[in-house]
Amino acid sequence: MSTPFSVLQQSLPYLLQGVWVTLVVVLGSLSLGLLVGLPLAVGQVYGPRPLKRIIGLYVWFFRGIPLLVLLFLFYFGLFPFLHLDFSAFTVAIIVLGSISSAYQSQILRGAILSIPEGQMKAARAIGMSDAQAIVHIILPQALRLAIPGWSNEYSVLLKDSAVTYALGVAELMARAHHVASRTYQHLVLYLCAGFIFMILTFLGTRALNALHRKVKLKGYS
Amino acid sequence: MTTATDSAPVLTVEGIRKSFGNKEILGGVDLSIRRGEIKVLIGPSGAGKSTLLQSINFLVMPDAGRICLEGRPVDPSDRKGLCLYRQQVGMIFQEFNLFDHLTALGNVEIGLVRVKKMKRSQARERAMAELERVGLGVHAHKYPAELSGGQKQRVSIARALALDPKVMLLDEPTSALDPELIGEVHAVIRDLGAAGMTMIMATHQIGFARALADEIIFMENGVVIEQGPPDKILDDADCERTREFCTKITELGGR
Numbered sequence: 505m506s507t508p509f510s511v512l513q514q515s516l517p518y519l520l521q522g523v524w525v526t527l528v529v530v531l532g533s534l535s536l537g538l539l540v541g542l543p544l545a546v547g548q549v550y551g552p553r554p555l556k557r558i559i560g561l562y563v564w565f566f567r568g569i570p571l572l573v574l575l576f577l578f579y580f581g582l583f584p585f586l587h588l589d590f591s592a593f594t595v596a597i598i599v600l601g602s603i604s605s606a607y608q609s610q611i612l613r614g615a616i617l618s619i620p621e622g623q624m625k626a627a628r629a630i631g632m633s634d635a636q637a638i639v640h641i642i643l644p645q646a647l648r649l650a651i652p653g654w655s656n657e658y659s660v661l662l663k664d665s666a667v668t669y670a671l672g673v674a675e676l677m678a679r680a681h682h683v684a685s686r687t688y689q690h691l692v693l694y695l696c697a698g699f700i701f702m703i704l705t706f707l708g709t710r711a712l713n714a715l716h717r718k719v720k721l722k723g724y725s
Numbered sequence: 726m727t728t729a730t731d732s733a734p735v736l737t738v739e740g741i742r743k744s745f746g747n748k749e750i751l752g753g754v755d756l757s758i759r760r761g762e763i764k765v766l767i768g769p770s771g772a773g774k775s776t777l778l779q780s781i782n783f784l785v786m787p788d789a790g791r792i793c794l795e796g797r798p799v800d801p802s803d804r805k806g807l808c809l810y811r812q813q814v815g816m817i818f819q820e821f822n823l824f825d826h827l828t829a830l831g832n833v834e835i836g837l838v839r840v841k842k843m844k845r846s847q848a849r850e851r852a853m854a855e856l857e858r859v860g861l862g863v864h865a866h867k868y869p870a871e872l873s874g875g876q877k878q879r880v881s882i883a884r885a886l887a888l889d890p891k892v893m894l895l896d897e898p899t900s901a902l903d904p905e906l907i908g909e910v911h912a913v914i915r916d917l918g919a920a921g922m923t924m925i926m927a928t929h930q931i932g933f934a935r936a937l938a939d940e941i942i943f944m945e946n947g948v949v950i951e952q953g954p955p956d957k958i959l960d961d962a963d964c965e966r967t968r969e970f971c972t973k974i975t976e977l978g979g980r
């Protein structure tokens with residue numbers, strides 16, 4: 505007869521391995537989201553009108569459809585249709601990253617737009633090209649402003665990552681479910697999973713807050 | 726005694742027009758300035774002074790007209806050429822527009838490093854020299870938010886000077902400053918003039934304009950109404966409208 509405690513004790517290493525999977529999925533999709541979201545934001549602010557339209561559509565698509573639908577659409581629908589044989593893990597990062605890129609592009613767009621117009625004018629006035637002005641003047645300021653938004657994005661992704669268990673990604677939630685359905689210790693296992701998610705949220709936002717303080721410009725509140 | 730090259734204009738502006746929507750802001754402005762000359766733009770608010778200055782380096786794209794630097798017309802559709810041209814035309818803004826994420830030194834240095842592709846160490850040396858020239862050597866490592874308005878404007882002047890401009894455009898350089906900070910910026914501009922810098926400046930500081938300008942240009946409703954030596958324009962203008970404006974502004978600002 506297994507007690508809640510002994511089950512937890514035995515399954516903890518197994519669960520903690522899931523934490524790594526969760527973190528890789530979250531950090532992977534957060535990075536992918538930034539990599540794609542940054543050019544989207546720049547394109548949406550400075551690009552020609554047709555490009556702005558297309559980016560608008562992209563954002564609308566990924567923000568408008570529930571995560572689970574997108575996961576199934578890509579994993580069971582789109583990728584097999586394109587004869588792409590991606591693992592559930594890869595698809596999880598691609599889908600979460602794409603969704604995150606849509607949200608991050610809007611965080612960054614807001615940040616870019618909040619930089620006073622005079623900064624761009626002054627950069628042009630000293631002979632910078634628009635691309636140089638964006639890279640050396642606008643983005644260094646906008647990225648600083650975007651950190652609180654990222655902090656939020658991180659915690660949203662962390663929670664969303666649990667849904668990828670539906671594809672069979674062996675992350676924390678999937679493992680908790682797996683153990684619970686064998687041992688019937690649902691209460692303690694989901695409590696434990698929830699608790700670990702809480703800690704991860706806490707640590708991540710703490711780290712980003714620290715980063716925010718570190719790069720904050722002197723003299724600005 | 727001026728030589729032939731000295732009397733050839735550094736910058737000429739011909740027939741600059743600009744409309745925003747269907748409102749005409751500049752209705753064909755001509756202007757030409759020789760090396761070492763200082764011209765001051767005056768005129769009521771909304772006359773188009775800022776629009777003119779920003780059109781001269783294409784921060785505002787004029788609808789028509791031609792601008793030549795040392796006799797060569799500038800083609801704003803040639804991006805490389807435009808960047809090169811802008812390096813040679815320093816711009817000072819009313820609101821300073823310092824890069825907030827860079828120190829005073831960084832602000833001056835960045836044009837040298839990124840635009841002139843100078844080596845970092847060399848750029849740093851030059852930037853420091855320019856900051857010292859405007860009296861800010863000791864504040865080199867402060868961020869804009871840690872500087873007073875007068876100091877910020879001096880940094881922005883150093884930033885422009887670092888690129889060795891042939892002309893400087895100054896758009897009301899002291900009108901965003903507290904009165905007690907105006908003097909330090911005026912002193913820097915006066916030194917520039919004494920060193921032979923060619924300048925076009927918009928200002929409402931009439932006493933300063935009188936002391937500094939070789940010529941004052943009175944603008945209203947997007948056109949030049951009258952131009953001439955300071956004493957002539959400020960005290961004895963030909964045009965009724967110029968006299969009216971100058972009387973009002975000299976009463977306010979003193980001589």
Ligand SMILES: Nc1ncnc2c1ncn2[C@@H]1O[C@H](COP(=O)(O)OP(=O)(O)OP(=O)(O)O)[C@@H](O)[C@H]1O
Nearest residue numbers: 745746750768769770771772773774775776777897
């Ligand atoms: N981007 C713009 N869009 C529409 N109207 C503009 C724009 N920029 C300037 N204007 C208009 O152009 C007119 C001239 O403005 P400008 O700033 O050149 O005048 P100014 O002579 O510099 O005035 P001030 O002494 O107040 O600085 C104003 O009526 C202003 O509202």
Ligand SMILES: [Mg+2]
Nearest residue numbers: 774775776897
């Ligand atoms: Mg103005």
